[in-house]
Amino acid sequence: MTHTPARSRRRRLEQPRSSVGDGAGPSVPPDHDVGSLGLLATAIAQRPISVVAGTVETAHTDGVAIVVPSMAPRASLVRTVCIQAALISAGALDAPDLRRVLRNPESAGRFVALEASRAAVALADLLPEAVLTELSGVRVQAAPRSPAESAHLALHDRSITVAPDHFGSLRRPSGPALARALRRGARLDDDASEHEERAEEPDGSADAAAKSLILVAPPFQNPLAKLMQSLFGRGGSTEDDAGGSDIGVHSAVTPGDEPSAHARLVTGRAPRSSARPAEDCDVSYPEWDCRADSYRPRWVSVSLLDPASRADREPAHHRPDRRLLNAVLRVALSPERHDRQRAGDGLDVNALVDLHVARAHGDAPDERVYQARRRTMNDLSLLLLLDCSGSAAETTGSVPIWDRQRAVAGDLLAALAESGSRVAAYGFSSRARHVRFLRIKRFDDHFGHRARERLWALEPSGFTRMGGAIRHASSLLRRGADTDRRLLVVISDGLPYDDDYEGTYAEQDTRRALDEAASSGIGCACFAVDSPTDRDALDRLWGGATHVPISSDAPWLPRVEQALRSALRTSAAVHRPR
């Protein structure tokens, strides 16, 4: 059905390109049309699938992307995508014996036929009628009830008819990281599709070679970026917020077992480390590699723990400092309307009518007939990140930096909790590519005795993989705090440092994470308490975000208010759709 003779293929090539949906009949679809089929595939498979065009005869998929013949007419492309997505949805790629099944074309073809008929039953209410008819038209004598059964039958029962070509074929899921991260909208550039062709091996057993994607995007205000943000933050956020977040993504490269030749071609430099991506875990974030000018997907994992309790520690009691509280309130409150006021800029008509009525009846009139706008509405959410890495255990002066940091955190928390803002606080430290968040107070927790205990139970240890921490904190803010103003405040003494994470690399990743936060509407500030680190280095690190050096012998209150305001201004400059 799709095996078109060479002549007509050439003819189709010469036809002018036509735009979407103009009904001009079969024609060479422009690239982005193929990408748009990704949403169809995603809907049927119920997981993110991208569709890319390649110079292939028949379609194939590895469960992450569907590669379709670029020269096929749209109607047949649509049908093929439906069929391939149906196979994915039915779980064909989860078959235990997949490698064996796919090793030779006959068993692979039988497997597709069996799975197709199984998908027709499983998705009887979902698939388009025409596709259902096709899938169930493939007659199979035995009706498999699971991918495993299909695999078994495919391997052992040679009487089963092989699926038609246009059902496409299956490939074993490749390197999980970038593969799973692919989304519709990604465009395979021309070089890559050639490379794809070279990578295809007749026995189908080769792991898919590194796919290189060029996602053309300016750094901010990129319509793709919202998808990319949720893509990369996918591990971290199950329900994303309403606000779009804009990050620039220049290109993404799959880490493979060894750097692929093509990767070098596109980026000009092999990835620095050939280590495998972070373990599969619930929450993971990418890291920005400034040398490769790309993200390393799912590079950093994050887990949340409660700090081990310390019975011997009596938490200090933080009475909210009045001035600090006022400073916080000045930042946190926004105007709202008040009715029935003694004075104001506008009139409250209901109150006026009541006044008249009261007068008419000879009652004592209530003369509060004005409407005023006052700053009484607290719509600030703030997440406090306390750097618990071992470097804070150093001492300058008599008191360890750590204790001073913790005291500042406690004071701030008390004031914030008192102000009525939504507040959360976590300690964090990292070890290699794993970051631990230690709960002091979640958004919905009360800042009471238990929270204070947790704060005082924290002990500095480990290192500072700042980028991952900032990304996770941003995700928590987006999920837990649906206010207009959102702030992330990091209390840290120094520069990010961890395995494979230092110097310019770490600085650039941290700044990138801060930019991502800012463009999703989160203002960032760093309070460096009695930090021995060079001021200039810290300023460079925090870049656009506000950095406030705090020393216990100088008044820090005014600087705090200023820093928070400035952080809010930066994030307010970015329009967030709600």
Add this chain to the structure above:
Amino acid sequence: MSHLHSAQAAQAVTPITRTREDAPFYLPIANELAVFEAAFLGGLPIMLKGPTGCGKTRLVEHMAARLGVPLYTVSCHEDITASDLVGRYLLTGGETTWVDGPLTIAARGGGICYLDEIVEARADSTVAIHSLADHRRELYLERQGNARIQAAPDFGLVVSYNPGYQSVLKDLKVSTRQRMVAIEIDFPPPEIEEEILVREAAVDRAVAAAFVRLGQAVRRLDHEDLREVASPRALVAAGVLVARGLTPRDAAIAAIVGPLTDDPRTRAGLMSIVDAYLGAA
């Protein structure tokens, strides 16, 4: 105070009163009709929960007709005040006249007062319903000299809201929720949705089936891709367009794709779904 009139607010609020025979069409998904009737007859307030466009309002209209009571609907928004619900004084030619709001009318004379999208109203505006919503079934009219109205036996309070839509801050107060009987109205299963399309939009079954499948596909998309998904209401609208002469494809573009997104990439993606279910152009 005795010279105050409380005018029947015929000019301000008109109820919808239907007879059982021309009750608006509603096809139940589960036992919602029985729950509604039991709650109403038992004097309990009802909270309808579910995504937009799934039939909450239609259910209320249907039950009001079946139960033979007038229906007073209030579409709630942020500027609704307690006076809008309870009533206010109007200045008429130098005199002041009290005019009942929909809540008061229903409480006095019987009927269902339906507060649609109640979370949109500010909490201080809806506090008036508390005393009506619990066993007291009383309404206090502060401005009318603290008159106390005992709700009529066939008064019923119904509120609706869309749980997935609200932000953390705008949730229904716990004290309000606790007083209500909840009915969940979710997306109907395919066979019921098909029947709804056929009856409401007067389209033939094949077209209805195709729209329903399309709706199923769109609803499988994660909310990251779309803020809303295709509601039964949207599908019915598409059906109506088909009944009026549009091709299914054009109807789907107008009634389903267009309202769902402004982003061109998402639109292109939805178009590919339309192509799959209703044929490429």
